[in-house]
Amino acid sequence: MVYAECVLESWLIKVKFQVLKNLHGKSIIHMTDPITDMFNRIRNAQAVIHPMVDVPCSNIKLKIADILQRDGFVLEFKKRGRKGKRIIRINLKYDSDNNGSIQGFKRVSKPGQRIYKKSKEIRSVRNGYGISIVSTTKGLLTDKEARTQKIGGEVMVEIW
Numbered sequence: 001m002v003y004a005e006c007v008l009e010s011w012l013i014k015v016k017f018q019v020l021k022n023l024h025g026k027s028i029i030h031m032t033d034p035i036t037d038m039f040n041r042i043r044n045a046q047a048v049i050h051p052m053v054d055v056p057c058s059n060i061k062l063k064i065a066d067i068l069q070r071d072g073f074v075l076e077f078k079k080r081g082r083k084g085k086r087i088i089r090i091n092l093k094y095d096s097d098n099n100g101s102i103q104g105f106k107r108v109s110k111p112g113q114r115i116y117k118k119s120k121e122i123r124s125v126r127n128g129y130g131i132s133i134v135s136t137t138k139g140l141l142t143d144k145e146a147r148t149q150k151i152g153g154e155v156m157v158e159i160w
Contacts, residue, residue, distance in 0.1 A: 039105045046100030057086035063140045106158045118152040130160030
């Protein structure tokens, strides 16, 4: 009986390996948190002083890029590419010492643990020097906009 189990396990490993071998060259990467990936790409590009960074496109990332542009964290962004392979090209902003305008970020609400706050519970980031992006019923808003409109929601990320 033990020999049969060993042969069966060996056969299953070969089948799984063959399936993975056939998938080689195809995109099998599944991202669990694309928003964190977006900010990590921006942080890595700023670390080596790249003028721009490309991020895979989605509607929520476009809205986040719009908020970053409105609040002066990036110069501009553009949607590029064709259907299925669209990207967002973000032009990064630096000061005279080549320090990036985004000093850091903290992912508050994660895929494994969502964090929701009422409008009165949303606090300012770094005494007003940073922003929070809040997902509300009226779309993505900054923490200041959510407090003035008295709307709570999911606090997605803090940026400073």
